[in-house]
Amino acid sequence: MLTDIMQVLVLGSVEGAVYMLIAVGYSLVYGTGGIMNLAHGAFYLIAGYMLYWYLGTLGLFTSVVLALIIVTLIGGISYLALIKPLEKKSQLSVVMVTFAIAFFIEQIVKLGCSILGFEKESTLPNLIEIKGTVSFELFGTIIPYDYVFILIISFLIVSLITLFISKSKLGTSIRAISQDREAATLMGINADRVLMFTVMISAFLAGVAAVIYVPSYPIAPWQGWVILTNSFAVVILGGMGSLPGSVLGAFILSYASHFTRVFIDPAISTLVPMFVIVVMLALRPQGILGKKEID
Amino acid sequence: MKKSMQRILAIVLVAVIGVGIGAGAYFFLISEAAEYKWDNTTDDIMDTVPGIDEEVPQNRIIKFGVLDDMGYITGKGAENGARLAAYEINTRGGVNIGNETYYVGIETEDTEEANPALDLSRGVAAAERMIYYKKAQFILGGFRTEALQAYREIVMDAKKIFFITGSATAKFCQDVYNDYNKYKYTFRIQPLNEVFLAGEVIRMLAATIVDQKENHDKNITKIAIMREDLAWTARMSGSINGLMPFFSAFIYGDNRLQVVEEIAYPQTAGPVNFYGYWADIKASGADVTIPIISGPTGLYYSDVYGDTNQPSLSLGINVMGQQNIFWEQTGGNCEYEIAMTSFIRHAKTPFTIPFWDHYVGNFSTAPIYTATGAYDAVQAVVTSIIDGQSLATDDVLAELEKSEWQGIDPNWTTPTGIPRMPKYGMGSPTATISFWTDGTYHRDVDSATAGIQHTRHDVVEGSEPLGHAVFVQWVYDSANPTLGKWECVPLGPIPGISDDYMLGTYFGLGSWEPPMYTDQPWGQVITANITWPVR
Known part of the structure; x- marks a missing residue:
């Protein structure tokens, strides 16, 4: 039984780590600019497909770099061209436009597959293979090397982002805007520029999540919506705008989901994120650690 | 009101957490329950x-x-x-x-x-x-x-x-x-994988074309494809489309055999959508419609096929049509449909x-x-x-x-x-x-x-009788009008056509023997001529 629990913990940890990356970005954008970015799952999607499309011709390293650059740029362009003009008008417009971006990216992905001659849904080869094997066994638990890589990269990136926000000049500006945008602007901080960088960082994080996770989990055009729903549940649980809350929420939700699916019923596990969203919004809308400003 | 609502929700949450902890303890602390048991009591x-x-x-x-x-x-x-x-x-x-x-x-x-x-x-x-x-x-x-x-x-x-x-x-x-x-x-x-399934469908199509040409003086030139919009059907359709010019050249000596209509429909399509799809196919003048359908929508496909008195012969893959209750399910609307089965x-x-x-x-x-x-x-x-x-x-x-x-x-x-x-x-x-x-x-x-x-x-698509599909046509059965019956339709050999050339060259498959049911070592298949839709 202990082996089973360990196995589920491993699976939950990996998915938790991926959602941590995605949710931290999501929370960052909300915490800084109050932007409810429904295109966040689509950022994951486009990065995953970039890797898928380029891997065969450009190799792993170049494909990853290119995918991350493109998704980061898409984040920046989305903000400048579509979110920023609507931001001052109404929040609803921003939500609607990010919704449209998500749909647009989904269609682009489908179109891209048709034009480039790729299957819409696919798996990618494992990233790491050692001595002809793709996994190792630890106390009876099978652990693919890719999982270890995902955990290391996720925590490394989240640590670096946290460090960046707390120590860098841009990070200080992000925190200042999240606390009081008007005051920060009066102090000479260019809020639009900072928000653009925030959306870019968020897109980059979603991109990293995609390039490390896609070799372990197939991609499909509609997957952006699942990613969005789950990351939404994570930030609601952890607290909108709280980065530690996102980390906590990602792992709680992932473990809950995996334990439910393995030991209770897979059908119920798909309800877990929805249940979390509904209950948390009704009882504690600010989440477990939630506060508006970035911490 | 708001407070009482919050109280109710709080009670629900506490109850859920309580049940969760209880279930967790049940699973993880009580060793007997911890392991899933493959219980068995009867034979x-x-x-x-x-x-x-x-x-x-x-x-x-x-x-x-x-x-x-x-x-x-x-x-x-x-x-x-x-x-x-x-x-x-x-x-x-x-x-x-x-x-x-x-x-x-x-x-x-x-x-x-x-x-x-x-x-x-x-x-x-x-x-x-x-x-x-x-x-x-x-x-x-x-x-x-x-x-x-x-x-x-x-x-x-x-x-x-x-x-x-x-x-x-x-x-x-x-x-x-x-x-x-x-x-x-x-x-x-x-x-069989999609490449070979396409080959099987093409062979059946070829047998039908030759049969109609030689025995009924009917020239089949227009083909329609109706398929679920899924990855495997796209690839199969690609194979069929790719083979079409070869067939046309062999059968007619020119390129008159063509796919005139192809419908890739979403999984969410309902019966109403199928009336539209079939109207398009009818308008295209297709002689044969090839379904490539594995999901439940196959029922709508066949139901509307008969309901709209389609003049084209349906010939291909419709998994729903592999059930012996299909005639009953479609109220006989699957009549004339030729379905591939194992x-x-x-x-x-x-x-x-x-x-x-x-x-x-x-x-x-x-x-x-x-x-x-x-x-x-x-x-x-x-x-x-x-x-x-x-x-x-x-x-x-x-x-x-x-x-x-x-x-x-x-x-x-x-x-x-x-x-x-x-x-x-x-x-x-x-x-x-x-x-x-x-x-x-x-x-x-x-x-x-x-x-x-x-x-x-x-799996291998092998020489007869290994690894070949069977094609059955749904026909009216006067002895059993509510159930209908299957008739196995002959698949080959195809006179005047070299399968080796067509499939072998196209896929690089090498030579092989076309299937001949009558040659089977363990028995004969009841074969019947293809019944063309009378509409």
Whole structure:
């Protein structure tokens, strides 16, 4: 039984780590600019497909770099061209436009597959293979090397982002805007520029999540919506705008989901994120650690 | 009001947390409950260990897990086929390994992959539960590429042998060749992959065209394709479209044979949509419509086909049409439809009729392709366990991959005399258990490539009667007007057409013999001429 629990913990940890990356970005954008970015799952999607499309011709390293650059740029362009003009008008417009971006990216992905001659849904080869094997066994638990890589990269990136926000000049500006945008602007901080960088960082994080996770989990055009729903549940649980809350929420939700699916019923596990969203919004809308400003 | 609402929700939350903690304690602290138990009490075929009327010690059960949409015919077929195999093995005395007797157990998990609004995580969750909680040692099932792709990763990561029993996507077995270390546990046992399925459809189409041209002075020139908008149907359609100019050149000497209409419809399409699709096909003047449909929408396809008095002949893949109740389901609207199936009740191999009768006797329905796939998968694994005297995955894998076929009847050889039938195939109702071991698309084992360790673990579309589909036409039965009947329509040989050239050249398949039902060693198939729709 202990082996089973360990196995589920491993699976939950990996998915938790991926959602941590995605949710931290999501929370960052909300915490800084109050932007409810429904295109966040689509950022994951486009990065995953970039890797898928380029891997065969450009190799792993170049494909990853290119995918991350493109998704980061898409984040920046989305903000400048579509979110920023609507931001001052109404929040609803921003939500609607990010919704449209998500749909647009989904269609682009489908179109891209048709034009480039790729299957819409696919798996990618494992990233790491050692001595002809793709996994190792630890106390009876099978652990693919890719999982270890995902955990290391996720925590490394989240640590670096946290460090960046707390120590860098841009990070200080992000925190200042999240606390009081008007005051920060009066102090000479260019809020639009900072928000653009925030959306870019968020897109980059979603991109990293995609390039490390896609070799372990197939991609499909509609997957952006699942990613969005789950990351939404994570930030609601952890607290909108709280980065530690996102980390906590990602792992709680992932473990809950995996334990439910393995030991209770897979059908119920798909309800877990929805249940979390509904209950948390009704009882504690600010989440477990939630506060508006970035911490 | 708000406060009382919050109180209610708080009570609900506390209750849920309480139940969660209780359930957690139940699972993790009480050791008896912690382990999932493969309970068995009766010898009922639907019980966990079919055919055994007592509880079997957990470590004496060979645990097979079926992953499929259990609410759809593919899942039910896979479950039933696996149960039938388990029942036969268990009632014959089980499996002896060393001095111990083991029995075959069957458990299922629902992946909901037939759901038009597919949720990939549902199949993944089912696979995780099957492997990590129910502890299945061998996995079988799966039919929808998109879902299977996701949950196969879980099965491969857990290093479990996985027999695909319902998906034609070639990539699954191509992965075995391309990334052997990761995917070596994948096998396909049903159906033929999409490339060969396209070949089968094309051959049937060719036989129909020639038959109509020579016997009825009817020139078929316009072809329509109606398919689910899915990856495997797109590839199959591509193959059919690609072959069309070859056919046209051979049959007519020009390019008049063309695909005039192709409809790729979403999984969410309803009956109303099909009226539109069929109207388009009728307007295109198509002589033959090729369906490529595996999901429940096949029912709408056929229902509206008859309802709108379509003049074109329907000929292709419609999994729903493989059910013996299809006439009843469509109220006779499937009349004239020619559907591909793995086999019917005929002596395709010595085991076909006994299997069919035993299946129908137990489940009161005809077996579809996933049923025989699952049946064959259980038999193949169990035979490998017996031969290798081991339950260890890698030992079973090694046995499954063995190419020294044993006990091969001289008849079961390729045209060049090279045996390609593995030992398990002789027990297969469909005779499609042949795995490529040469690592190429060639049908015949090539001495130049023999010895390559990599394999695709795929089934072979072989020379007659191995590995070929059967085409049956739904026709009115005056003796049974509410049920209708199947008539097996002849597939070949095709006069004046060189299959070797058309398919061999196009796919680089090498030479092969066209199927001839009348040549079968174990019996004759009742064949009938194609009945053209009278509209």
